[in-house]
Amino acid sequence: MxxxxxxxxxxxxxxxxxxxxxxxxxxxxxxxxxxxxxxxxxxxxxxxxxxxxxxxxxxxxxxxxxxxxxxxxxxxxxxxxxxxFDTNVTDHHHFFDVKEEKLIDLKNEDVGPIEIQKSIPGKKIKSVEVLVKLED
Amino acid sequence: MxxxxxxxxxxxxxxxxxxxxxxxxxxxxxxxxxxxxxxxxxxxxxxxxxxxxxxxxxxxxxxxxxxxxxxxxxxxxxxxxxxxFDTNVTDHHHFFDVKEEKLIDLKNEDVGPIEIQKSIPGKKIKSVEVLVKLED
DNA sequence: AATCTTCTTTAGAATAATTATAAACAAGTA
DNA sequence: TACTTGTTTATAATTATTCTAAAGAAGATT
Missing domain, CATH: 1.10.10.10 (Winged helix-like DNA-binding domain superfamily/Winged helix DNA-binding domain)
Known part of the structure; x- marks a missing residue:
């Protein structure tokens, strides 16, 4: 509080x-x-x-x-x-229940480390976000 | 063709x-x-x-x-x-160049395997997509 | 406290993406 | 050919978001 x-x-x-x-x-x-x-x-x-x-x-x-x-x-x-928008600004990912249009948090430890093995010259990575769509 | x-x-x-x-x-x-x-x-x-x-x-x-x-x-x-929209309907991920509003493909092998260690009862995973935002 | 400057709020207008409507038209079928 | 159903079209309607400009509030200065 x-x-x-x-x-x-x-x-x-x-x-x-x-x-x-x-x-x-x-x-x-x-x-x-x-x-x-x-x-x-x-x-x-x-x-x-x-x-x-x-x-x-x-x-x-x-x-x-x-x-x-x-x-x-x-x-x-x-x-x-x-x-x-999300009040949780830490690095984390989401489930999206397509049917119910509902977002569910995924803690960072719920998702294994993500390796990006490609880079674009002159650009750096700002964020890496995973969206897991769910169905019934 | x-x-x-x-x-x-x-x-x-x-x-x-x-x-x-x-x-x-x-x-x-x-x-x-x-x-x-x-x-x-x-x-x-x-x-x-x-x-x-x-x-x-x-x-x-x-x-x-x-x-x-x-x-x-x-x-x-x-x-x-x-x-x-994307004409490539296979599982793959994207870079998004925030400044130029441009999408760039990430081949599936450019991204390490993604483990999802959480599940929601009654729901199954439909897709797992990674969005990597790029900045200068 | 009075004054001044700058930032913020506000209602409403403007914009932009998308969806709905309903009439004209084209495709498939008998 | 005639009939049914699906599709296209222009336009209107809807919805999310941004813009505008005037009124109001906050902070700084005296």
Whole structure:
């Protein structure tokens, strides 16, 4: 459980002004035990439910993008009509249950080491992500 | 080089009527040496250039979806504003050059074996795909 | 505290990818 | 040929996301 005060400091340290909206979003996103997968629209609705106050959709987009840029959120590479984000920014992989459109975490130790034996001149590897699609 | 006649048979065997548009799309997509990564909009423009005739955008969508459903095209899981497809439907992985928004094939032997040490009851693995993001 | 600058929020408009619609048309079949 | 069914088409509708510009809030300066 992170206190409001701690979020304020974290925001300041990232040169993001600690506005009421950003603090609320922090509380909804980061005061959790388990990792959280969400779309912007999930988050938008959740904020209304949890805090009783509505934050403009544009602000939700702005904030999620800001947090993503600062490395507090990770974008999950799946094809869906909406973009999924993850509060777990450590290196890890995903199951995607195609039928139920549901994401499930794979701990890094659930996946053996991945060796990439090819390289592209002038480019370096930024991330290696595995998506395991599941069917019935 | 596959002949028009062969495409017609393949379409019939998939219970897709061999229309002029579908045959043209087959020729643009599948008469290639190398694997081909594309978005709908890429394909739409390419058809105009290669065949001189314009196929309605809706038809391009319909056809790509039909081919995908039949297993002749693979959808590549990356987050982009557009959906990418691949004519190589075998198991393989991708580099994605984030800056240039370009996909590069990784042969299966370029990536070491991937062990998944977790399973979800009632579900089986449909595919395992690795996306390696590249930066400068 | 008052002022000033800069950043942020906001509603709504704009954009862009994709899907839906329904009429015209072409393919397969009897 | 006539009939049925599947396909194409232009266009409208939908949906996710980004842009815009004005109002508001935060931080710094006096």
């Amino acid at each position: 992170t206190s409001k005060q701690e979020f304020i400091e974290k925001l300041r340290n990232s040169s993001l002004r600690p506005t009421k909206q950003r603090i609320n979003i922090c509380e909804v996103l980061f005061n959790r035990d388990k990792t959280f997968h969400f779309t912007i629209s999930d988050l938008f609705n959740l904020i209304k439910d949890k805090t009783g106050e509505k934050i403009s959709l544009a602000t939700v987009y702005n904030t999620v993008h800001a947090f993503h840029k600062k490395g507090y959120l990770k974008e999950i590479p799946i094809n869906s009509n909406q973009t999924y | 596959t002949s028009k006649q062969e495409f017609i048979e393949k379409l019939r065997n998939s219970s897709l009527r061999p229309t002029k548009q579908r045959i043209n799309i087959c020729e643009v997509l599948f008469n290639r040496d190398k694997t081909f990564h594309f978005t709908i909009s890429d394909l739409f423009n390419l058809i105009k250039d290669k065949t001189g005739e314009k196929i309605s955008l809706a038809t391009v969508y319909n056809t790509v979806h039909a081919f995908h459903k039949k297993g002749y095209l693979k959808e590549i899981p990356i987050n982009s504003n557009q959906t990418y």
